[in-house]
Amino acid sequence: MHYGNILTPEGWRLGEIHWCDGRIARIDGAPVDPADNDAPYIVPGFIDLHVHGGGGADTMEGGEAVTTLARTHARFGTTSLLATTMTATDAEIRHVLGEIGSLMEQPPGKGARILGVHLEGPYINPGKLGAQPPYARPGEIAEIDALCDLAPIRLVTLAPELSGHYALMRHLSERGVRVQLGHTLGTYEQGVAAMEHGACGFTHLYNAMTGLHHRHPGMVGAALAHADFAELIPDLLHVHPGAIRVALRSIPRLYAVTDSTAAAGMPDGEYRLGEQAVTKCLGGVRLADGTLAGSTLTMDQALRNLVEVGLSLAEASARVSRHPADFLGLPERGRLADGCYADVVVLDRELAVDCVYVEGQCVAGEDPEDAPTTRPGDET
Template sequence: MAAHRTRRPGMIAGGIDLHCHGAAGFDFDTADASGITAALAHHRAHGTERMLLSLVSAPPAKLARRLHTLSTLIPGLPEAFGVHLEGPFLASSRCGAHDPSALEAPTPATVEALIEAGGGLLRLVTIAPELPGALDAIERFSAAGVTVAVGHTEADLDTASEAFDHGASVLTHAFNAMPGLGHRAPGPVGAALARDHVTLEVIADGLHVAPVVVRTLFAAAPGRIALVTDAMSATGLGDGTYRLGNLDVDVSAGRPVLTGTETLAGSTLTLDRAVQNSIDAGVPRSEALAAATSTPARAIGITHNGGEPS
């Protein structure tokens, strides 16, 4: 008879992470096959079965080259089911840990070049909808089968709502790098809550979003919260200085910030910890598990084969 295994409440199987930049000293912007494998292995040990490889903002030609490179690597990496471009179509005032010099507004030529370079590998792109050409870009990416997220934005309620009405269906790390949920100015979070087709990403690391707000979001948008890690290369390692794209990041007690600032630069979170943190915040266990499994799968249009604890 098989030995019984004690399970922590936050343990998951079949976890799906829509937003992850790396781990174990490797980032998906530059790592070779062995580095990507090491980063994926770290997250798999913490319950993530499949993930999108998130790339930070860079000039479109550089992103296109990286997409081409990843297209030769991902077929041999079953944990990776595509790429998320978190930029370069972001608001400079809300760029967070993205290099401001790499940001630009989308043009039809740039959008087409990225779609072509992705060759089906590109699954998610984050766009600030107030940028010139953004609504056309949202429609074109959506028509090409690429899920579009609103994020890193100054958009007000009406602008974000228009983006969701033009095909965007995800909110990138809710509350972070965007206006807050004001009682008179609901902003992008309010727009996402008002659109039943929109999935809201949440980084439940205790740093990006307060636990009471995590619990409130789950209650306000049942079945529409996707827990993400937004993990960077320092995940799984100790304190020190690391790189995120072209920028230096200092990690102290697991908290990564851009060097010389207090700007959070991703996280050192794992998906099992995100689930446990949500449970600790008062989210029912079944809902926290769904937010790390079936909900992100539905948001990106992939098949999910179960999310019961392993």
């Protein structure tokens, strides 16, 4: 149970949220404007669909490293995530998927729930690698089916212009796997065609894709003109606030991701991103040549940055919780309502994380279950 300003699908309510057996049992309270009180904010847990690492650990290390990144990001309000792989050899990808598949059979413990895998590469354009290692190649249906047998792949990033990828998109869509366009040199027309073949999102919008020009709209133009969903890294380093505003006006369910690396939650220094060496300094992560290589962003900071850009807290919350849940087709996550998973973040009035619950279990902060609750009007 927690008392505060609770963000429900119908709006803010001042009252108590109760859960049992990992699910929300009921929400008590009356509609409220949070500006009229100083109680904490209670919002849906954050959902990160693009996260490579954290706490010094990288997804491509598999096993315990994935557990470490899940625990690290839980401290910052992420209650569920997709473990995101890098472009690598077939043997490396198969190995890490096997370990993630085994890990997902275990309870989340003190970390975020791992919902599955985001396969970012190797099916991308070798001319638009960004910080990806040089193992890009076209994908084949038989290969992706074999990978799906190792772990639940929920999302795949593809470059639509590579040979055979329209057929691959149709196949993945029929399997229930979401397809995003990214790390691409594709044209506007190829982006539109890809969406007609089953693609439904864009990977870190603006980054590692052909940009918008008034005579050559590029992949960014396809996203802005046609997308319902797209992910974006709101660290205010990957994308200018003005470009974020453009995307917010154009893409109804734009959602935030961290694209974070092992450096997230860690001091400045040297870290790994797949097989690449990266350096964290000045708030960013870069390769030796200065190329941005993922981020150090956490989802609580993403929320605060969206508020800084001009969104209300309720709207910013949708971009870090409800929209990514809807993109994956998860109606029981990303919102606070009866019967939904008790994935809950308690924020103080400065939007700093106070407590985090994953399926009703406290994974960060102090659980006040047995502590007395003080409400406005209570005697002291």
